[in-house]
Amino acid sequence: MSYLVWLIPVAILMGITALVAFLWSLRDGQYEDLDGAAARILVDEDRPIREQNA
Amino acid sequence: MAGCCAPGADIAPAGRPAGEEVRLASRALSETLMQTDLSVPAAHCGACIRAIEKALLALPGVEAARLNLSTRRVAVQWRKDGPVPPFFDALARAGYDATLYTHDQSDDDPEFGRLLRATAVAGFAAMNIMLLSVSVWSGADAETRHAFHLVSALLALPAVAYSGRVFFASAWSALKARRTNMDVPISVGILLTLALSLHDTFRNEPHAYFDAVVSLTFFLLIGRTLDHMMRRKARTAIVGLARIMPRGAVTVSADGARDYKEVRAIVPGETLLVAPGERIPLDSIVMQGSGELDTQLVTGEAVPVIVARGDKVSAGMLNLNASLSLRAERSAEDSFLSEMMRMMEAAEAGRSRYRRIADRAASLYSPVIHTLALAAFIGWMAATGDWHRALTVAVSVLIITCPCALGLAVPMVQVMAARRLFEHGIALKEGGALERLAEIDTAVFDKTGTLTLGDLRVAASTVPKHVLAAAAALAARSRHPAARAITRLDPAGEDLPVEDFAEQPGLGIEGRIGGALYRLGRPSWACAETTAASERSMSALSRDGVPLGTFSFTDTPRADAKGAVRALLGRGIAVEIVSGDGARTVAAAAHHLGIETCRAAMLPADKVARLEELRRQGRTVLMVGDGLNDAPALAAAHVSMAPGSAAEVGRNAADMVFFTGALSAVPVALATAQRAAVLVRQNLTMTVAYNIAVLPLALAGYVTPLVAAIAMSSSSILVVANALRLRGGERTLTPTELRAPKLAEVTS
Numbered sequence: 001m002s003y004l005v006w007l008i009p010v011a012i013l014m015g016i017t018a019l020v021a022f023l024w025s026l027r028d029g030q031y032e033d034l035d036g037a038a039a040r041i042l043v044d045e046d047r048p049i050r051e052q053n054a
Numbered sequence: 055m056a057g058c059c060a061p062g063a064d065i066a067p068a069g070r071p072a073g074e075e076v077r078l079a080s081r082a083l084s085e086t087l088m089q090t091d092l093s094v095p096a097a098h099c100g101a102c103i104r105a106i107e108k109a110l111l112a113l114p115g116v117e118a119a120r121l122n123l124s125t126r127r128v129a130v131q132w133r134k135d136g137p138v139p140p141f142f143d144a145l146a147r148a149g150y151d152a153t154l155y156t157h158d159q160s161d162d163d164p165e166f167g168r169l170l171r172a173t174a175v176a177g178f179a180a181m182n183i184m185l186l187s188v189s190v191w192s193g194a195d196a197e198t199r200h201a202f203h204l205v206s207a208l209l210a211l212p213a214v215a216y217s218g219r220v221f222f223a224s225a226w227s228a229l230k231a232r233r234t235n236m237d238v239p240i241s242v243g244i245l246l247t248l249a250l251s252l253h254d255t256f257r258n259e260p261h262a263y264f265d266a267v268v269s270l271t272f273f274l275l276i277g278r279t280l281d282h283m284m285r286r287k288a289r290t291a292i293v294g295l296a297r298i299m300p301r302g303a304v305t306v307s308a309d310g311a312r313d314y315k316e317v318r319a320i321v322p323g324e325t326l327l328v329a330p331g332e333r334i335p336l337d338s339i340v341m342q343g344s345g346e347l348d349t350q351l352v353t354g355e356a357v358p359v360i361v362a363r364g365d366k367v368s369a370g371m372l373n374l375n376a377s378l379s380l381r382a383e384r385s386a387e388d389s390f391l392s393e394m395m396r397m398m399e400a401a402e403a404g405r406s407r408y409r410r411i412a413d414r415a416a417s418l419y420s421p422v423i424h425t426l427a428l429a430a431f432i433g434w435m436a437a438t439g440d441w442h443r444a445l446t447v448a449v450s451v452l453i454i455t456c457p458c459a460l461g462l463a464v465p466m467v468q469v470m471a472a473r474r475l476f477e478h479g480i481a482l483k484e485g486g487a488l489e490r491l492a493e494i495d496t497a498v499f500d501k502t503g504t505l506t507l508g509d510l511r512v513a514a515s516t517v518p519k520h521v522l523a524a525a526a527a528l529a530a531r532s533r534h535p536a537a538r539a540i541t542r543l544d545p546a547g548e549d550l551p552v553e554d555f556a557e558q559p560g561l562g563i564e565g566r567i568g569g570a571l572y573r574l575g576r577p578s579w580a581c582a583e584t585t586a587a588s589e590r591s592m593s594a595l596s597r598d599g600v601p602l603g604t605f606s607f608t609d610t611p612r613a614d615a616k617g618a619v620r621a622l623l624g625r626g627i628a629v630e631i632v633s634g635d636g637a638r639t640v641a642a643a644a645h646h647l648g649i650e651t652c653r654a655a656m657l658p659a660d661k662v663a664r665l666e667e668l669r670r671q672g673r674t675v676l677m678v679g680d681g682l683n684d685a686p687a688l689a690a691a692h693v694s695m696a697p698g699s700a701a702e703v704g705r706n707a708a709d710m711v712f713f714t715g716a717l718s719a720v721p722v723a724l725a726t727a728q729r730a731a732v733l734v735r736q737n738l739t740m741t742v743a744y745n746i747a748v749l750p751l752a753l754a755g756y757v758t759p760l761v762a763a764i765a766m767s768s769s770s771i772l773v774v775a776n777a778l779r780l781r782g783g784e785r786t787l788t789p790t791e792l793r794a795p796k797l798a799e800v801t802s
Contacts, residue, residue: 008186019178023171034124035123039123040100
């Protein structure tokens with residue numbers, strides 16, 4: 001029984017993390033253009049990370 | 055307007071929006087930046103993203119450009135202080151036709167986000183609770199079971215409170231209006247089950263139905279979300295079409311200053327300038343200039359009308375070749391267009407309110423199951439006297455007959471059907487239209503722009519081949535429909551230099567090619583002699599006054615029009631034409647297409663009256679039309695379709711819009727709708743049969759949460775699987791229906 005006290009909250013917490021991640025990505029607009037995202041991976045030019053951040 | 059012959063290019067070549075219009079349609083992002091949204095319907099791949107963004111970023115003043123491939127829209131940010139960058143020219147050079155997109159409608163869709171979030175929350179809760187329930191079912195000891203039920207309750211309560219609102223709100227508004235809909239039995243089921251489970255949890259009873267409640271909510275929300283997605287996709291596609299009515303016009307004030315004003319801001323009495331290729335923005339009177347107007351969108355006449363000083367013109371007419379100066383007679387609210395809107399509203403109000411199949415089923419179904427549940431409660435109460443036991447049985451009756459499958463039965467089929475229609479280039483605005491389309495027994499077509507493209511085509515020519523290029527060269531410089539038809543005869547003509555080109559409105563065009571004066575137009579003018587009587591549909595070509603030959607024209611029938619009509623007749627649908635055009639042309643088109651009933655010279659009100667007459671005869675009518683004059687009829691019909699080239703009002707009034715140029719979209723839509731109707735009926739029958747089969751178990755009190763979970767999921771899966779069969783039927787439908795008409799078109 002005692003191990004359940006830890007395991008169940010951990011399981012639910014992991015579920016909540018996934019839910020929050022989904023809701024965040026929804027709000028962030030990551031589902032706005034699914035077709036475009038699939039194509040952009042081929043189109044976008046490779047640039048060094050440093051320059052991108054600058 | 056060369057090069058607009060891409061497959062599926064069904065959009066009339068209209069004038070590109072002027073810089074002022076772009077500015078009017080943009081919104082300010084910051085002090086220095088403006089954002090403009092453009093629809094680019096042809097964008098479809100990664101290379102398109104690159105080409106479009108590159109072309110736009112290369113323009114001076116453009117700061118950022120990002121294409122959304124899903125909505126086919128590109129958002130361009132540009133510096134306010136400079137001139138408006140030439141977006142449309144840049145995109146045209148890159149090979150894409152674009153139109154301005156405005157955020158005028160309720161564009162951001164909060165409902166969709168709400169549904170998605172509700173589904174996500176319900177899904178999260180359903181999975182976790184199911185996990186706990188499985189361990190309870192596999193035999194947890196009393197203490198663990200109690201703890202798990204408590205955890206489930208903690209998860210289920212907020213999840214139902216959050217995700218269930220979708221159903222509760224809709225059920226409440228239905229009950230307030232003294233009706234029932236699908237959501238009433240759903241809400242009653244959810245709330246009762248949740249209440250009983252909570253009660254049992256606190257009393258430490260062995261069974262709780264949290265998993266049933268939450269997974270029910272989850273499944274139903276999936277159906278709802280899919281349904282909403284379908285409508286959103288259709289709307290995006292329709293909104294992206296070219297704008298046909300002008301947004302504004304150039305006005306001239308008393309002191310001669312020119313100003314670009316929005317249509318609404320123009321008051322009667324103001325002077326407007328309308329350049330060739332633009333549409334008349336408001337009902338007005340011609341003050342200066344004369345020329346030809348294309349009126350097919352307004353009246354349905356295919357042949358251009360000649361106007362001169364003092365003539366009245368209506369909003370929506372296309373100025374072909376004149377520089378007109380007009381005096382606005384009526385404001386935007388009183389224009390022809392607004393009159394159509396009013397008639398549309400009247401027609402819609404008169405149309406009997408259609409109730410969707412799911413709601414009709416629910417209105418039969420919910421009294422039955424609610425009575426059954428009540429009877430079970432009373433029966434068990436009388437037999438055992440144990441109210442808790444009686445209530446448990448009643449709730450299990452509600453769960454087992456839960457409208458879960460019923461809630462998925464209809465939307466799943468309609469989503470699949472909408473997807474199939476979309477693959478055929480037909481946007482379906484709502485599922486109800488599909489149900490209505492399956493019921494039709496009469497199809498009424500508008501002629502110009504629907505059965506025919508409204509474009510003229512050279513039917514016969516006596517002009518020798520070697521001078522065709524000269525004729526095409528002249529014709530390429532005019533917007534007249536007859537000239538456009540001649541241009542298409544010889545594409546090389548466009549490159550031939552023409553000097554002293556002049557267009558004589560109502561007569562024809564002339565110009566010098568290689569020193570000789572060519573004239574193309576009315577035989578009496580071009581050849582200085584009267585020839586045939588039917589000269590309205592004829593043009594003659596002459597060189598230095600010597601006749602070279604004549605062209606005669608006919609309406610271009612829309613691709614597959616004949617086949618579409620034949621397919622409809624083959625399905626036992628009565629077909630008729632209701633057109634605003636003259637009797638002779640309508641009769642000719644009807645004869646060509648094999649349609650027996652046709653009515654000509656119909657005003658918009660006449661069309662509505664005709665539909666009303668058909669309705670009184672007990673017919674259910676599909677209306678297919680495109681013009682402004684069809685809009686009231688589209689709203690009045692049982693169900694309606696419009697081509698993508700239709701005026702905005704028509705597109706908004708129609709239940710379906712087809713983007714492929716071919717009229718075969720109509721029989722395809724009908725076939726899909728009928729097949730969907732069959733599947734919906736099957737699904738409903740299956741659900742009811744299923745419920746009847748398991749009902750005795752519930753009434754006898756044998757339904758544990760485990761049985762409920764299995765019964766519920768399996769019936770849902772059954773219904774979804776049956777809906778997927780709509781794809782399987784595809785092969786048997788398309789080849790015969792699409793290929794045959796094309797062959798007929800070639801041979802005719």
